[in-house]
Structure formats: structure tokens, C-alpha cells
Amino acid sequence: MVIGVIGGVGAGKSTVLETLEKKYGYRALKTDDIAKSFYVSGNPVFEKLKMLLGEDIEKEDGTVNIPAFAKKLYGDDKESIRKEVDGIVHPAVWDYVREQVMDSDGDVVVETALPNGTFLQMCDEVWAVVTKCDVRIERLMKTRGYTEKKARDMILSQIGDEEYSGMATFVIDNSGTPAEAIRAIDGHMSKNSI
Numbered sequence: 001m002v003i004g005v006i007g008g009v010g011a012g013k014s015t016v017l018e019t020l021e022k023k024y025g026y027r028a029l030k031t032d033d034i035a036k037s038f039y040v041s042g043n044p045v046f047e048k049l050k051m052l053l054g055e056d057i058e059k060e061d062g063t064v065n066i067p068a069f070a071k072k073l074y075g076d077d078k079e080s081i082r083k084e085v086d087g088i089v090h091p092a093v094w095d096y097v098r099e100q101v102m103d104s105d106g107d108v109v110v111e112t113a114l115p116n117g118t119f120l121q122m123c124d125e126v127w128a129v130v131t132k133c134d135v136r137i138e139r140l141m142k143t144r145g146y147t148e149k150k151a152r153d154m155i156l157s158q159i160g161d162e163e164y165s166g167m168a169t170f171v172i173d174n175s176g177t178p179a180e181a182i183r184a185i186d187g188h189m190s191k192n193s194i
Contacts, residue, residue, distance in 0.1 A: 002110065002122055003109045003126075004122075005110070005127050007174075015129075016181065019185050026106070038089065038093075039069075045092045048088045098122060129172050136155055
């Protein structure tokens with residue numbers, strides 16, 4: 001069984017992943033973490049990014065210089081460069097995920113904020129985690145130390161809950177407590193014999 005979990009930043013996808021991992025024995029693949037694992041000297045993805053963005057995105061120890069990398073990607077006039085970076089990173093991430101799913105001998109949950117056709121085709125079910133905007137902002141300020149403006153800007157830069165819900169076979173409203181989200185998961189799992 002392959003479950004895809006989608007939703008925006010601060011929606012609480014980690015609660016869903018943790019529940020599927022710890023309670024139901026799923027192996028979790030987080031596309032953000034996979035992408036970050038490529039950002040080391042010698043990795044073909046990182047080498048292409050250095051050619052595109054410059055050598056200063058690499059620190060002396062061979063790891064990514066996050067502030068330098070982010071500075072080149074975020075801002076009003078950076079959309080075209082972000083698309084070029086996405087064109088390098090995203091195919092590599094999805095190739096890796098596909099390999100991991102095919103090699104897995106158990107159930108897998110794949111989490112992403114950027115669902116695409118490849119992702120949707122590999123999933124048996126797609127779960128959208130939706131959460132009220134003010135709750136998401138509060139979570140991001142508390143857990144990541146973001147300012148309200150940064151949290152709001154990040155949320156607005158992603159697709160909305162309606163679009164995530166439109167791709168989903170199951171929608172979890174995670175505006176309440178983690179216990180409420182877990183009850184919704186348990187109900188869905190038992191009702192569908194997953």
C-alpha cells in the first residue's frame with residue numbers, strides 16, 4: 001500500500017506521517033528531506049545546482065550554505081531561477097521515491113507539498129491534510145520561529161487547501177488537536193480495512 005500525504009506548510013502532515021509510521025508500520029518518505037540529502041558535494045544534483053547558482057552555495061565542508069542558497073531562490077524576481085532549480089531537483093527526488101517504493105517490501109507513505117502526476121500515479125490513496133490559515137501561521141511561528149509575515153508568505157506561495165483536497169481520496173482537517181487527527185486516521189483505516 002502506498003499512501004500519499006499532501007498539504008501545505010504548517011498543515012500538520014508530520015502528525016499523519018508519525019501515526020502511519022508508529023501505529024501502522026508504514027515507512028515514511030519525505031520529499032523535502034530527500035531533496036536536502038542531495039545537497040552535498042559530489043552529488044550530481046548539487047553539482048548541477050552549483051553550476052547554475054554559483055560555488056558559494058557550498059560551504060567549505062562540502063555541505064550546502066543554506067543562507068546563500070535561499071538568497072538566490074527567494075525574492076520577487078526569482079521565479080525563473082526557482083523553476084530552473086525545480087527542474088533539476090524534482091525529477092531526481094521522484095526518481096529516488098519511485099525506486100524506494102518499488103524496492104519496498106512493506107507499506108509506504110510519501111509526503112510532499114508539491115504533488116505532481118508522477119506522485120499521484122504511484123499512490124493507492126492520496127490524503128490531504130488541511131488546516132485553517134491562522135492555525136498554520138501560529139504553528140509555524142511556534143515550531144519554526146517564523147515571523148507572522150514569513151509564515152503567511154510561505155503559505156501563500158503554495159497551492160491552497162481546495163486544490164490539495166481536489167487531488168485527495170481522503171481529507172483530514174487538522175485544525176484541532178493531534179488526537180482529533182489521529183481519530184480521523186484510525187476511522188479511515190478501519191472503515192477501509194487498510
